[in-house]
């Protein structure tokens with residue numbers, strides 16, 4: 364086997380996503396399996412350059428994992444001709460400037476969602492990347508989760524008949540940070556720092572609904588900041604200025620209606636932190652991150668509304684678990700593999716910065732819909 368090294372600048376690798384999902388669970392996991400087998404006698408060997416603003420933290424990560432390259436100097440890293448790919452998992456507010464710089468330096472670019480704070484900026488990034496002729500991509504990890512892969516399999520197998528509606532429930536309680544530390548970074552709760560659940564989650568809902576059921580035609584959202592005061596990483600109180608819950612309705616091309624609640628102020632009474640119930644004329648499914656249960660029309664019970672009687676139907680037990688059939692890898696790693704193949708082998712790829720801009724567009728329109736109290740059309744995005 365011939366080994367081909369690909370040097371990847373990883374910015375924001377001291378953060379939750381940058382470290383755990385992208386470095387450890389994706390690129391280091393690829394190295395642990397011996398590299399990415401390209402199937403033509405070549406193995407691709409990712410060589411990360413750990414980037415961030417705290418040299419000591421970067422050095423500690425490098426030492427922990429036996430890595431060599433560390434830098435806090437983006438300009439210098441981008442000037443290095445050996446660096447082929449720039450990856451960004453910094454806080455959202457820092458992304459646009461860095462991605463612009465990477466595109467200008469002629470690097471291929473891969474980054475977390477949302478790609479920018481405004482729709483205009485996200486479109487600008489897509490245009491710049493196209494004009495520069497670099498390969499580009501945005502993380503759309505939910506598409507590669509086992510539960511949602513099963514849902515896709517059901518759709519492609521025609522299980523649902525006509526899809527009528529999709530009900531999504533996402534959320535969990537994020538502690539305020541006073542008597543128990545918060546489990547998410549405080550910038551998520553400050554609008555001025557790029558926070559907010561709409562900016563965070565609507566990009567996910569855009570690609571999921573779009574890929575699985577059809578393009579989103581309209582959005583109507585109601586947002587709230589349910590918890591107005593929180594405590595940050597240093598235990599200091601701050602005002603939560605960003606939305607921490609969003610109640611959204613989306614009309615899809617093809618006629619289905621999707622309704623998704625997103626909240627960091629809800630206690631979980633579900634099997635998973637996110638679940639989607641899909642109802643179709645021929646069958647229904649409830650898919651989560653990992654599991655997926657179905658009920659076919661032939662096995663659908665016939666409940667009769669009568670509040671005078673205790674119900675006797677074991678409703679939850681009337682669903683059937685969809686088998687895994689094939690093992691699913693970590694979702695982030697699966698997408699990294701496809702992106703790297705796209706970069707070095709020019710294999711097909713559709714999750715690009717334009718797709719990223721659609722996510723930002725939906726988030727911005729969702730916020731506007733809530734502020735104006737009306738349903739808004741979602742225009743089709745073109746370069």
Ligand SMILES: NC(=O)C1=CN([C@@H]2O[C@H](COP(=O)(O)OP(=O)(O)OC[C@H]3O[C@@H](n4cnc5c(N)ncnc54)[C@H](OP(=O)(O)O)[C@@H]3O)[C@@H](O)[C@H]2O)C=CC1
Nearest residue numbers: 375376377378379380417452453454455457475476477548
């Ligand atoms: N696809 C997915 O499922 C998810 C995606 N995300 C996205 O990933 C990104 C990172 O989120 P997350 O990992 O939760 O955030 P974290 O707060 O854990 O990490 C943020 C990273 O950005 C760096 N950073 C912080 N402030 C600045 C700044 N002012 N300028 C430059 N860099 C800064 C941090 O460096 P330092 O360590 O020095 O503070 C750290 O490396 C977000 O854009 C978010 O939307 C988040 C969660 C899930």
Ligand SMILES: O=C1CO[C@H](CO)[C@@H](O)[C@@H]1O
Nearest residue numbers: 505534547563564567627
């Ligand atoms: O996909 C995700 C899962 O949940 C988190 C929110 O609580 C998000 O930050 C993230 O983007």
